[in-house]
Amino acid sequence: MEMAAQIHKTRKAFPDLYHTMHWLSPGATSAAEALRRELLDEISTHTQARWEFAGTKLYTHALSPGCALCGQGTWSCLFINGICNARCFYCPSEQKDPGPPMTSSIEFERPKDYADYVKKFGVRGVAFSGGEPMISFDRVARFLDLLGRDAPDLSHIWMYTNGILVTTDRLKILRDNGLKEIRFDLSAVDYALDNLKKAVGIIPIVTVEIPAIPEDLERTKPLLKTLADLGVNYLNLHQIRCTHFNLPKLIQRGYTFLHGPGVAVLETELTALELIQYSLDNNINLPINYCAFTYRHQFQKAAARKRNANLIKNGWEDITPTGFIRTMILSGDLSSVNNISKYLETKGKKGTDWTTDKEGITIPGSLWPNGLDLSGLTLTVKYHATALRSAPSMRYPNIPIQLNQDRQVIIETDNQQQSIQIAGPKIPGFAKKFLYPQEPDSNQAQSGLDLELEEKICSFENFSPGLAPYY
Structure with a gap:
């Protein structure tokens, strides 16, 4: 019954493309699950392989501080803009909106308001994302500087980038303003390493975060040792998920789609597991984390609800x-x-x-x-359930939360259950x-x-x- 409901929901979400998508059939499920079980069994023979967060997150050796804060629900992702200078086929959105900064649907034009939000909601880690944050470098620097002065309880600040606009001078400015970790999407630049190398030794933690792209499996395997030898601290592999924006490109690649709370790609999970197995079998001392959609869907949503619930x-x-x-x-x-x-x-x-x-x-x-x-x-x-709003939707009971003298946000409670x-x-x-x-x-x-x-x-x-x- 649950699967039937998910299929019905997905048909409604993608009415024009659903029939063109290659869905995993009941008949092919056993073979796919057997392959996954085989990979997991092999991975489990290595003592460096570990599970966290209700067994939804597989990793080796260690998790980055940012990933740990994400799982604990004490982080905030600030989308500093919505514009990007790369055109990755897996990107979930169009990336043509230059701003303003936003988190949880709330816009923050002023760094002070965001710092007060971080303090009010008990946030311990902040991530700058986009878009491409380096396009709005001055904006990132302003927010970093104020967070360092006004939110002293933050334990970790990191940033996502495709690396195209990275320079040594910019990296030093980010470090001096409190950036602790930088995450490079190497797949956005065809796995070029030049700008990644600039960050090693400047930013305390250098991470590579890429989707596990099935077509790139044989290119990625030798990359693992290269990254470890360069001094990269972590590799994060995430499962590709489908949106209305990226779905036509995913269909063109012949991927197999999985029904669920959100639509994800089968082959990208198997690729991630194969890369983890390869790294362990070859004694590559590079911590790898698989960020599955089931983890993101559950734990990141729970984190937002908890932050709101704690206040009301x-x-x-x-x-x-x-x-x-x-x-x-x-x-x-x-x-x-x-x-x-x-x-x-x-x-x-x-x-x-x-x-x-x-x-x-x-x-x-x-x-x-x-x-x-x-x-x-x-x-x-x-x-x-709770939801954060910039203004009342007038559909649910709501409570205003004053961030400072000039700014408030709204927490709504769903009373329909x-x-x-x-x-x-x-x-x-x-x-x-x-x-x-x-x-x-x-x-x-x-x-x-x-x-x-x-x-x-x-x-x-x-x-x-x-x-x-x-x-």
């Missing part, structure tokens, strides 16, 4: 690992409700840590009444499985919930582990 949730609410605001309300038998109230009065302050209204007692996971009889109660669970009701005998199972995942065997705990209901709750509480299924 009440003390009696929780934030799930996936970034949704969870509200839990116990209601029902009056005697049982009174027992819960007496218990909570010894654990926290009413109106701050927990609260009551006509619906019942609203309680966070940290004050959960373990050991009390809940059989006469009903647990109502509500989940809310249906409440989930759990009967008393099944409440302890829900609590064990979803409120205490750190306890032994909690992930294997039987919640006692109907399978369909448990899957619905899991979609708000847990990340889908591992690489995405092919069909």
Whole structure:
């Protein structure tokens, strides 16, 4: 049913081109999954191979600080412009908009406003992207300079570039203004290394970040050792995803497409895994990270929700690992409700840590009444997503967040999700499985919930582990 829904959604998203796309068929899925399993099994024999973030991110040796912050959800990507001087076939957008700087759909003309946003939202890492940031070099330098002075809690700042406009003087200016890492898309310049070499020894961390292009596999294999010998610190390989802009070019290349929350390319994942296997088999000491679409789709969206939720949730609410605001309300038998109230009065302050209204007692996971009889109660669970806006959309409840005297942003909460009701005998199972995942065997705990209901709750509480299924 889930796959049928994804296919229907994709047909609606690409109505004119869907029938021309080469989709992985059910019959070919077994062979593709067997090949992936074979690659992963070989990779797993090497101790340098590791998994992070619910098993969605495979890497060797180490992750760059920026990638770690991305997975933890404490970073912000500032698109300094939307214009580029390269024409890569895989680029997801047209790249003809010179600005202004933007993150999470919010424009930031003034560096001061962005620095205040970074501080307000608890951001620890900032990435400059585009477009091509070097086209707006003076703008990057201004933002860097102010972030260094006004956002002292930032631990890492990095920048993406195709490298075409890189010069030694510019690199030194970026370094002196606080840039810690620079990431080169070598595939944009046909793998030319001249400008990459200029950065080694100037910028503290030099990374190569490229899509895993199937046609370039045999060119990329020998490049791995070259990069390691040059002193490159990391190689990031990412899976090509489809947009309305790049899809015609991807179709021309004969790629096989995968249904999912977003459309991705099968061959690019297999290429990334083959490159990782090659590097390990040949003892190439270059840390490699595979950035799969399933990782980006889940963790980067969760990160945005968490940043917003941290600023607006009440003390009696929780934030799930996936970034949704969870509200839990116990209601029902009056005697049982009174027992819960007496218990909570010894654990926290009413109106701050927990609260009551006509619906019942609203309680966070940290004050959960373990050991009390809940059989006469009903647990109502509500989940809310958040979104950042420059102005209210007038569709959802919203809360203004003041960045400084002159600038505010809006956080909206989606109140359209249906409440989930759990009967008393099944409440302890829900609590064990979803409120205490750190306890032994909690992930294997039987919640006692109907399978369909448990899957619905899991979609708000847990990340889908591992690489995405092919069909």
